Amino acid sequence: MDFIDCLEIVLLFTGRRRCRDDPDQGLQEALRTRLRVVESNSKDVAQLFKDLSARLVSVHAEKDSFVLTFKTVEEIWKFSTYLSLGYVARCLENFLCDQSFWLDPELLSDLEINVTVDEEHLATLYLGLLLQEGSFFAKSLFTTSEQDEEDDEKLSFQKNDLLMVRDKKEDSLWEGTMVSTGNHGLVPVSAMQPLPYPFYQWFLRKYPGHAGCSPTETEYFEDSIVIGSCVAVADYSPTTPDELQLNQGDVVEIQGLLLRGVEGFIGK
Known part of the structure; x- marks a missing residue:
């Protein structure tokens, strides 16, 4: 695999009937036929993925x-979000199932498109873009040793502290x-783990004032970065459509990260 290949990722798609668990080979071949039409002139497909x-x-x-490929961290976090929400599959489904192409609309009944990518390779591509852009956010994997603390050039930190790092x-x-x-x-490079969720790299870079807490601010939890789950300490009524209704004692699973100083997080 050469360097150019490393910057690319393959998105696979399959078609199936919602009423069946196994793949429908006839349906898959029909979708291939649709794709062959645009394979030589892929302007419409390019616009689809650009969106x-x-x-x-x-x-x-x-x-x-x-x-597919990406040029910036912002591109990859947006695509990753669309992918995890199922939006990529739905958009591809709408494109491949354009009614103006099909002579037999019944062929498309009960159709569902599934898409997959190599998640590990996507993560590698993401890390490469971070290094390419120069600076990025990372969490510390352990606490610095006493020997490092005595070195004036080295930064002291605790496990799970949030840092902005730059490749030297x-x-x-x-x-x-x-x-x-x-x-x-x-x-030390070995002590840093780039935040594995592209959204937070973009968010913290765009809104740096929302990350971290000064000593005068109220700190609701000790660590800079929290993963796993948390418990609601009070009832909460949502003020926007995107917020959850919470009752005291509800357990909320953190989707991604909970960062100290950021007022909200994605949970379920």
């Missing part, structure tokens, strides 16, 4: 696939800035 924040590289009808083009050290305090220094 989904991805860049189309090529269409492969015989392999039931599209090759060195194998073992990055430049780091604590989000909560602004303290700056060198940090």
